Amino acid sequence: MLEVEHLAVSYGPTRILEDVSFAVPEGQVVSLLGGNGSGKTTVLNALCGMVRPDGGSARIAGEDCTGRRPDEILRRGVAQVPQGREVFATMTVAENLEMGAYARRDRDGVRRDTERVLALFPRLREKARRRAGTLSGGEQQMLAVARAMMSGPRLLLMDEPSVGLAPAVLGDMVATIRALRAEGMTILLVEQNVGVAAAVADTAHVLRGGRIVHSGPAARLLGDEEVLRSYLG
């Protein structure tokens, strides 16, 4: 579904990403792990058209989408769940979901997806008329995921969905990602939380200083002392 090859990105004179290559096969969850400033968000920004790469390529469903504008990437079925949730706090849950579908003209499809998303997130159905700003942190994170799903994506980019969540609701986020995968969604999951990535991802890539320094099955991460100590603290 997504093939990234030799991606390079600079901010001004500073090279941030260097020769980053990985793939996200259809129906799988692939995690990009790394500490603060390792370049994870920059990968997502390059993929969704917010930053222009100065080398390499990104193919989405076989089509070269390198350097395309954000609206073109969205139209090709890529949706991002931004870091820090960023739900529209003064709008209701239902209005937030409508905003996620703003670019769509297929009203029947939107109705179907609204039902599908509310079936996945029953708590959002219960709170559909509440203002998003009054939801708990975990619920706002779910709303951010649900809103991204309303664009009808075939690839979901998630930027550190576990950040700021209480340990008690981390399990809900893990369950959410598993449910999306069970529905066949393809996900690129950017994380700092190794436990979350190990619990949900098929494959993990570790970024450090803008390069991929380790790749392997995500389930083996927690047992890999060397990788944990060297790259993930």
Ligand SMILES: Nc1ncnc2c1ncn2[C@@H]1O[C@H](COP(=O)(O)OP(=O)(O)OP(=O)(O)O)[C@@H](O)[C@H]1O
């Ligand atoms: N707009 C920008 N201009 C210049 N440098 C930037 C810009 N955005 C990010 N950087 C730098 O690029 C590097 C990678 O940042 P990036 O946000 O991709 O890392 P990250 O792994 O997502 O970190 P975090 O977990 O803190 O979000 C950092 O050194 C950061 O300071």
